[in-house]
Amino acid sequence: MSELFTIFISMALVNNFILVRFLGLCPFFGVSKKLSSALSMSAAVTFVMVAASAATWLVNNYILIPFGVEYMNIVMYILIIASLVQIIELFIRRTNYALYNVFGIYLALITTNCAVLGITLINTNEAFSFIESLVAALGAGVGFTLVLAIMSGIRERLELTDSPRAMKGLPIAFITATMLGLAFSGFGGIV
Amino acid sequence: MNLAVILILGAIGLGSGLIIYLANAKVPHKVQGTEKIEEINRILPGLNCGACGYAGCFSYAQELARNAITATEAPCTVVIQNPEALGCLEKSLNINLDASIINKKALIRCRGRSPVIFNYSGVKSCRAAAQLAGGYKQCPYACLGFGDCTKVCPQDAISIDSEKGVAAADFNKCTGCGLCVAGCPQNLIELVPAGTKIAFRCNYQPLKDIPGREKCQYGCTHCLKCFKACTDEAIIWNKDKAIPEFDIEKCTLCGKCIEECPQCTLELFTEARAEARPATHRC
Structure with a gap:
């Protein structure tokens, strides 16, 4: 149990996907202008990460390893994740419309996100068990949500500040991101 | 071994494709709407x-x-x-x-006949020319003819008539994207419904200062002749701007307003030209 908790904290805070591993930077800057769309994006990312981890763990352990073709895992994972997300999107759209509106367009957009592919490859490299990889994915998603929520909260306020004209928009967001990264480096070493 | 890899990859790809196909065909639409x-x-x-x-x-x-x-x-x-x-x-x-x-089409609301009051030899751009003493033409709202609109048009639909120094839009090429509307510093271009029959081609703004007759040979003088000539009640007189507006559905293309207009400000809109009488091409 404490093992799982360690994995969760490690993924969410210490080895945060965005600020420490530098994965998923495009949504970090692209969708962090508004808190509502940032939350919707991170909900979709978390969901897809967990689903993709489960699917790729099964494929890796029951197909790739028995046939000795682990070296093809990147190609396989891309294929698996893309088709999985397509099917999930179709299901949600037709069965639960409120949920579909929460995820919005982001669910389909993140099929090829590096954070999603990243978590599956990390799970494989660390040789996590099924439960462990699910917890790792959930932790990574929670960390992603946390950083995106903090960032969009800051950026919403930055819009109103009197920053120099040349710094408005992305430049000031980059500077904010570095400070946020420094702050998160304070978690280093707690697990 | 390589063959096995190819087969496995192919099988998984085919399998996921098949699952998506089945899901698309079989999953019922449970949500209303x-x-x-x-x-x-x-x-x-x-x-x-x-x-x-x-x-x-x-x-x-x-x-x-x-x-x-x-x-x-x-x-x-x-x-x-x-x-x-x-x-x-x-x-x-x-x-x-x-x-x-x-469907919208660009209508250039100027015939470019306002007299030139000084020789402009600056940067060949409407935006630059418009900033110098309100343009080199007598009418401050006139088309300056340097083709800022032709430069922004992605369809090459606008050309400059070099003789008259005025822009003209090609009805068939125009897709109504509206880039020229933003590109014109004189605010001459308007997007009008493609079915428009009569084009009012003057941008003169009467509430500002000048009477049109002195500024331009083809400027609206607000004489109301077109309004009175119309027998189909297709012309609505806009009292604020003192210009005619046209009801597309009521207009029968009789051409009376065009004949009556002393200043030749009115003209048939491009598509309607073929259906109308040749007598109306007076100007």
Whole structure:
């Protein structure tokens, strides 16, 4: 149990996907202008990460390893994740419309996100068990949500500040991101 | 060994494709209202170009299902150009989508005949010329003829008539994108419904200062002759701007207003020209 908790904290805070591993930077800057769309994006990312981890763990352990073709895992994972997300999107759209509106367009957009592919490859490299990889994915998603929520909260306020004209928009967001990264480096070493 | 890899990869790819296909065919539509969205989505081109202002074809379809009038306010340019798709959309939304009203065309509201008051030899751009003493023409609202609009037009639909020094839009090439409207520093260009019959080609703004007759040979003098000449009640006199406005549906293209206009400000809009009498080409 404490093992799982360690994995969760490690993924969410210490080895945060965005600020420490530098994965998923495009949504970090692209969708962090508004808190509502940032939350919707991170909900979709978390969901897809967990689903993709489960699917790729099964494929890796029951197909790739028995046939000795682990070296093809990147190609396989891309294929698996893309088709999985397509099917999930179709299901949600037709069965639960409120949920579909929460995820919005982001669910389909993140099929090829590096954070999603990243978590599956990390799970494989660390040789996590099924439960462990699910917890790792959930932790990574929670960390992603946390950083995106903090960032969009800051950026919403930055819009109103009197920053120099040349710094408005992305430049000031980059500077904010570095400070946020420094702050998160304070978690280093707690697990 | 290599063959095994190829087979496994191929099998998984084929399998996932098959699952998506089956899911698409078998998963029932449980949520009410989504059949309609799916139906509209099938009519839309599926390019996800975003020209309508929505995130993609599906979110445009969602908006259409919620509020059918969106089809005229933010029309899909691809559907409009395809009569078959337009018919399907009309049927599924149960509203009348008249392509001649939704489709917009650029109308350049100046005939460029205002006298030149000084020789301008600066930067060859309308925006630069307009900033020097209100332009080199007597009428401060006139077309300056350096073709800022031709430079922004992606369809090459606007050309400059070098003799008259005025821009002219090609009706058939124009897609109504509106880039020229923003590109003209004189605010001369207006998007009008493609079915417009009579074009009022003067940008003169009477409430500012000057009477048109002195400024331009072809400027509106607000004489109301066109309004009085119209027997079909198709002309509505805009009292604030003191200019005529036209009711597309009532106009029968009789050409009386064009004949009556002493200043030749009125003209047949390009598409209607073929149907009208030749006598109206007086100017």
